[in-house]
Amino acid sequence: MNEIDDPRIPVTIVTGFLGAGKTTLLNHLLTSDHGQKIAVIVNEFGEIGIDHELIVGADDEIIEMNNGCICCTVRGDLVRIALQLLDRKFSMKGQAYNFDRIVIETTGLADPGPVIQTFLAEELLAQFFKMDAVVTLVDACHAHLHLNQGPEAQAQVAFADILLLNKSDLVTVEERTALEARLRHMNVSAPIYHTCQSTLDVRYVLDVNAFDLNHKLEIRPNLLHAHHHHHEDHVHSIILQDERPVQLQKINRFMDEWLVNHAEDTYRYKGIIHVDQVDRRVVFQGVHMMLGINTDRNWRDDEQRLTRIVIIGKNLDEAWFQQRFAECIVESTESTL
Numbered sequence: 001m002n003e004i005d006d007p008r009i010p011v012t013i014v015t016g017f018l019g020a021g022k023t024t025l026l027n028h029l030l031t032s033d034h035g036q037k038i039a040v041i042v043n044e045f046g047e048i049g050i051d052h053e054l055i056v057g058a059d060d061e062i063i064e065m066n067n068g069c070i071c072c073t074v075r076g077d078l079v080r081i082a083l084q085l086l087d088r089k090f091s092m093k094g095q096a097y098n099f100d101r102i103v104i105e106t107t108g109l110a111d112p113g114p115v116i117q118t119f120l121a122e123e124l125l126a127q128f129f130k131m132d133a134v135v136t137l138v139d140a141c142h143a144h145l146h147l148n149q150g151p152e153a154q155a156q157v158a159f160a161d162i163l164l165l166n167k168s169d170l171v172t173v174e175e176r177t178a179l180e181a182r183l184r185h186m187n188v189s190a191p192i193y194h195t196c197q198s199t200l201d202v203r204y205v206l207d208v209n210a211f212d213l214n215h216k217l218e219i220r221p222n223l224l225h226a227h228h229h230h231h232e233d234h235v236h237s238i239i240l241q242d243e244r245p246v247q248l249q250k251i252n253r254f255m256d257e258w259l260v261n262h263a264e265d266t267y268r269y270k271g272i273i274h275v276d277q278v279d280r281r282v283v284f285q286g287v288h289m290m291l292g293i294n295t296d297r298n299w300r301d302d303e304q305r306l307t308r309i310v311i312i313g314k315n316l317d318e319a320w321f322q323q324r325f326a327e328c329i330v331e332s333t334e335s336t337l
């Protein structure tokens, strides 16, 4: 489906480690002049939430989920809340609440994967909502500490469609550059913006369709060439790319094998596939085992047909991915058969 025609309600997930600036970003989004009504879902640990007290939206609806971490115990709650919001949006009754989009702030320790999966996997949610972007706040001052400490911060970087390097007032230009290189190695496709008080033009984070790799690659084709190898982080990105067409059955087999053997370590993957004898682009994206694949528009005459796949994961065996991908490519002598 063409993203412009997509009538579904956009969902933005705001994630990031403890204290990175998530609530500050939320306030910025709620007070900026974009003319949209935002329904906010805030997930906090503990019975009594604090964050909602700190959120400034006047008209906007703030819904708290305090019964646990959004990625573990409250997935059912998330479905229920999203469906209730939907009900109110389309309700003919007096208290209809006609919001334009949802923003979900996860706890600092949440793995955003299950939240994305919920929106992809629950049929009703997938029908009415589309993932707009996962926005990950990184505390520029403490990022190395957070990233070295445990898998959560690394996973949040891996899942990001947009990375905000926040608190840039607290670090030097050299420190920022070094951190950016580290993040770029972990997540090759997310644009990185440097922010102070989580402030930036909202057009960089809302309605960007960032979950759809196609869009991003069209804007910044060189993203795929950024490659660094100088860090020890377990999370990193792999790029599979070739101008020659791939054979459908072979790429299907490759992806089956990939999901059977490597789904757990594959946080995010997105791609456009140039399939032999097919005039339309095949696009796919997924999270762990949850894969969505479809054909979208025809290749344009003025564009290079190209397969481009980005995989972000933990301890990935790049040689295996490259080799299996290479085996899917149709040699020019075969393609006319």
Ligand SMILES: Nc1nc2c(ncn2[C@@H]2O[C@H](COP(=O)(O)OP(=O)(O)OP(=O)(O)O)[C@@H](O)[C@H]2O)c(=O)[nH]1
Binding pocket: 016, 017, 018, 019, 020, 021, 022, 023, 024, 025, 051, 107, 108, 137, 166, 167, 168, 169, 170, 195, 196, 197, 198
């Ligand atoms: N110096 C500096 N402080 C900032 C910046 N952005 C946010 N802060 C401060 O950092 C603290 C944490 O910001 P929050 O927005 O509450 O962070 P959070 O990610 O929502 O925090 P948790 O909900 O605890 O995970 C607050 O005191 C903010 O005022 C910034 O760019 N520079």
